Amino acid sequence: MAVASLLWTLFLFSIIFSLQSSSSSSSDTPITRFQQYLRFNTAHPNPNYTAPVSFLINQAQSIGLTAKTIEFVSGKPILLLTWLGSNPNLPSILFNSHLDSVPAESEKWIHPPFSAHKTNDGHIYARGAQDDKCIGVQYLESIRNLKSRGFVPLRTIHISYVPEEEIGGFDGMMEFAASSEFRDLNLGFAMDEGQANPGDEFRVFYADRIPWNLVIKAEGIPGHGAKLYDNSAMENLMKSVELISKFRESQFDFVKAGKAANSEVISVNPVYLKAGTPSTTGFVMNMQPSEAEAGYDLRLPPMADPDVMKKRIAEEWAPSIRNLTYTIIEKGKLRDHLGRPIMTPANDSNPWWSIFKQAVEATGGKLAKPEILASTTDSRFLRTLGIPVFGFSPMTNTPILLHDHNEFLKDTVFMKGIEVYESVISALSSFEGVSDQVI
Structure with missing residues (x-):
């Protein structure tokens, strides 16, 4: 009788443990991780950088990336994650996003701007959902998937999360780009944020105003x-x-x-x-x-x-x-270190363009006509150094809501972006080209 009672108790515990494990697993998904990142209030004038950086480091370590935090200005950290390539002598690839966001007038939102509330139709409302915490998480989720399939990059991949972009980037990317730590990255190509498109094509930007x-x-x-x-x-x-x-x-x-x-x-x-x-x-x-x-x-x-x-x-x-x-x-330069207009060729004269375009098309996507961004991003600090950069945030059939009330991103759009970045990251990091001079 005692043995039967013990077995019954163990059976009940196993069911409870199984249910708890299932619940924990279902609550730890790309969408929930995106929501968690969105809930950190990084809005100016007093952005909280400590909590999101800790979160990102934990995520990076969970998928085997190394993490390094650098501060050129006190209280304004730059987080650099690295996935070492099989041939680290080749110029590396950088994927950049910014930690900070613009303020939000809570009373004018239908859901609190830092709640990351997800509606029944899949809209995730949050300040920074489009600008640009989406790509910050998509980079990591893409690498998580690539690693799970055993992919090994040829070139070293870096992911940077920088502060202060929304107020000019002067204490963030500008300081980083001028540093010895940045030079040591030996960059051959970089990607930064873009914008949503209400249509069904992905927008890509080759220059900033x-x-x-x-x-x-x-x-x-x-x-x-x-x-x-x-x-x-x-x-x-x-x-x-x-x-x-x-x-x-x-x-x-x-x-x-x-x-x-x-x-x-x-x-x-x-x-x-x-x-x-x-x-x-x-x-x-x-x-x-x-x-x-x-x-x-x-x-x-x-x-x-x-x-x-x-x-x-x-x-x-x-x-x-x-x-x-x-x-x-x-607030930036119009000419690079060689006196040329600061823009990245978006045609077949640039091998990075061809690889990027083919990677997007491999997912069933299509690129719109390359554009100059009407506003300004941290890309300008890299292009000034002669590093080719494309601005790209994979959001189609999405209203442009950066800096607007009720900024949101649909869950299916976010998940498609992960798929697109898997293709882009694997293609760019596998490029064996010998022509690695800056453009």
Whole structure:
């Protein structure tokens, strides 16, 4: 009787253990790991980098990757994961993504932005779902699958997770790209983030536009609001505003006429105007100010001539003869170390392009016409060094929601991205080409 009771107890325990193991297994999937990564609040102005880096290190170690954390600026870690290739003397491959995200206005979301809530139709809502925590997890999941099939890369593969991309990358990738640690990677090719496509083709980007911040300041004689002055501060500034507006319209006309994509023209957008003498009720209306200021966001494609643009600003938009001064803050370069426009050839002259394209097509996917990214990513710091880089986030039939309310990614789209990256990573890391000079 006692033996029967013991056997029955052991039987019950085995069932409970089996159920617990099954439950644990079903809760540890690519989707749940993606959700876990999304739940780390890495939004500015106070991104939490410690928790997601620990999570990523654990994931990397679980699939046999080595992990190294580097800090060029205190509290802003760069995580570097490595899968050693069978021929580490060949130039390596880098897959990059960023840890940080832009802020989210919680009250304007249908689900909390850091809950990673998954709806019945498979939409995973979270800040960073598209920009760009998706690829950060897809890299790892792809390698997990490749390793499970016994694949061994020829070239060494590196995965980097960098901070501060959303605020310029200056304490993240810029510092990393200028370091000896980066040079030691001996990179031959890299991939970084792209964007979703509402259509059924994968978008790929071969260049970024470079942001310039332009501030124009005007000075003039202050005086009574009823008096007409030559060269008053506001008059001089408004002349500049009119000229800049005409230039903006001329660039926009190319886009409207279908002669150029938005990312192929120089965009100039006013972001602030500052003038007037404050009062308790607003501004003193019968007093003309002695100073006025306007700020603009400029985005220049790689084919733009920076010297021509600076000449236009100095001679037309803010000439000193109208008592105007200006400041330009360039947040990147338009020319590489050899003086060439910073872009990666997206044609058969570039062997990396051919391999990448074939790898995507091998999964049944199709690439859209290669584009210049309208905004800016960390890719520019690598391309400046002559390293070929493509921006690519495998999201089709998906609305573009980066930086928007209710950012989401559908579970099936995320899983397809893993399949695509398995093909891409295996193909790129198997390239035996002898032509490994930077492009």
